[in-house]
Every structure is written in structure tokens, then in C-alpha cells.
């Protein structure tokens with residue numbers, strides 16, 4: 059079955075919703091307008107239950123099928139934007155300086171709203187659909203907050219599915235992989251302390267800048283010398299700040315920041331352990347002290363085998379094919395929902411656009427019929443009408 063005709067019909071309307079969301083981006087948990095728009099539309103569609111304020115600003119809608127098998131499937135979209143100043147020049151560009159939908163979550167929200175509308179109209183399934191709209195995917199752990207709020211148990215969700223647009227793939231085409239898919243995204247902060255002083259008297263100081271520079275270099279040995287070369291791991295130092303900006307002062311302190319990306323807990327443990335040892339060793343070598351704060355952020359996002367096949371079958375039904383997706387070293391907050399319940403996460407092509415998180419990125423509205431149809435297919439295939 060190709061794209062459902064109803065979504066071709068609804069395309070102009072869903073596109074308008076998407077562009078309205080794009081004009082009004084909101085960051086992290088501050089999705090107040092977006093959440094209200096979503097909740098109002100779900101009520102307008104005739105959802106059986108609409109609850110706001112799950113995971114702070116998350117929204118949940120419940121749609122019951124014609125019959126009730128007792129099965130409940132969760133469908134999840136993210137709603138938050140990014141702190142990026144938009145440079146697309148499009149008519150529907152962000153009206154908020156310094157904020158934009160640069161990851162296409164406007165498109166995800168609009169597509170799941172489109173599916174909710176169709177499912178509310180047709181109810182051609184045997185069970186219950188829970189549509190999940192989460193805030194704060196971009197680093198805030200909104201998905202974790204919704205799970206911590208008891209969402210999975212409260213609505214007895216048994217399986218959960220997610221989708222992300224993907225620049226570089228043909229519009230509306232799908233790709234997925236079973237098992238580990240998106241990386242664990244840990245954060246680290248390293249505080250080095252030496253002895254500041256006059257830049258012309260190095261013999262009297264403990265130079266934190268030199269110490270920090272050696273540490274940045276040494277940290278790359280985690281990837282090249284400690285990790286199994288057949289495993290996937292990234293260590294990136296992204297910030298190096300000293301406590302002085304003067305030309306003639308050796309700073310007392312250096313603050314280093316960065317991220318570690320891994321695909322399994324063994325690599326995660328290794329990175330944390332070696333980072334502590336290397337930092338202590340470098341600090342001791344140069345006569346300073348160090349404190350390492352390693353923060354475990356999003357876990358590895360793991361697609362469950364069986365549900366990945368269901369997701370791929372639905373994708374093939376919509377667009378005729380479902381490609382094998384590569385590993386992604388980026389993170390995804392949906393990982394928490396896939397830790398709580400079996401499910402799968404799929405990529406839908408955004409065409410030849412700028413990459414996500416780029417100021418010239420825009421969601422491709424042409425992907426809407428395929429994305430909406432995939433949601434509907436999952437529901438109608440997993441809970442076929444009695």
C-alpha cells in the first residue's frame with residue numbers, strides 16, 4: 059500500500075501546522091505554546107483523553123480503536139527547538155531571535171498530529187494508541203522525565219515507536235537498524251588547578267595552560283590506545299577556558315569540557331575510568347591538582363529486534379523499501395523510552411537539505427505523507443481491526 063490517500067488530502071493543512079510551529083520555536087522544557095497547540099488539536103480531533111504536564115511540558119493523547127484488544131502502542135514525537143539563529147530566509151522562518159527548529163521537531167510534531175487526526179477519524183484498529191509529545195529532546199532529557207512521571211504504567215503502554223527526519227536520504231524513504239543505533243552521550247568537565255603568576259617567571263608557577271594542553275592531547279589516547287579498535291567511541295574536547303585572559307599572567311585554573319560517545323557500556327566504563335587516570339597522571343606530572351566530573355547523560359539507544367522488523371515492514375508498505383541505517387554517534391533521548399518498553403526508532407528521508415543543527419536547515423514538508431502513513435501503518439498492522 060502506498061501513502062494513505064487521506065494524508066495526501068491533509069498535506070496542505072499539516073504543512074500549515076508545521077510552518078506555524080516553525081515560526082514559533084521553543085527550547086528545552088519551555089514548549090508552552092507548542093504544548094498548548096498540540097493539546098488543543100488533539101482535543102479538536104476527538105481524542106478520548108488529553109493530558110498536559112507529563113514530564114513538565116509533555117502532552118499525551120489517547121485514541122481508542124473500534125474494539126479493545128487490551129493492546130496499547132505508544133507513538134512519540136519531540137517538540138523542542140534549538141538555540142540557533144535561523145538563516146534559511148524562508149517565509150515561515152523563526153520569529154524568535156536565537157531560536158529555531160533546526161532539527162525538524164516541528165515536522166515530527168506535525169506528522170504525529172496528522173496521524174492522530176487520521177486515527178481519531180478512522181479508529182480502524184483493535185486496541186489503544188497513545189500519542190506522546192515530549193519536550194527537551196535536545197539535551198534536557200524530556201523523554202526520561204515523561205517516563206519518570208509514570209507515563210508507561212499509567213497508560214499501560216506495551217510498545218513504543220519513534221521517528222526522526224534524515225537529511226541526505228531521499229525524501230520520504232526509510233532506514234532503520236536493529237540493536238544499538240544512536241550513541242550514549244556522556245559529558246565531562248575537568249577542573250585543573252596549578253599556581254598562577256607572572257608569565258615572565260615560569261620557575262615560580264605551576265602552569266595550568268601547559269598541563270591542560272598535555273591533557274587534551276593525552277585524552278585522545280583513550281580512543282587510539284585503550285579502546286578496542288573494532289568498537290565505536292568518540293572523545294571530543296569542546297571547550298578550554300583559563301581563569302585569566304591577560305597576555306602576561308599564567309592562569310591559576312583551567313576548565314575543560316567535552317563529550318564522550320559510545321555504543322556499549324563496556325566502552326562507556328572504559329572512557330570514564332581512563333579519563334580519571336589520565337587526568338590524575340597529567341596533573342601529578344606537572345605538579346597541579348585535578349577534579350574530573352564525568353556525567354552519564356543519554357544511554358545508548360537500542361532498537362529491539364522484533365519491533366524493528368515491524369517498523370521496517372510498515373516502512374516497506376508505505377514507500378516500497380526500507381534501507382539499512384548506519385550507526386549514529388549522535389544521541390537520542392528516545393533511548394529512555396526504549397529502555398522502558400520494547401520498540402523501534404526509524405529514519406525518514408529529508409532530501410538534499412542542510413544537515414540538522416545547521417542555521418540553513420529546514421524540515422521537508424514533502425516527507426509528511428510518508429511519515430504520517432508510517433505511523434498509521436504501525437498501528438493498523440500491530441493491532442489489526444477485529
Ligand SMILES: [Zn+2]
Pocket residue numbers: 161196414415
Ligand atoms: Zn537534534
Ligand SMILES: [Zn+2]
Pocket residue numbers: 161162163195222
Ligand atoms: Zn532531533
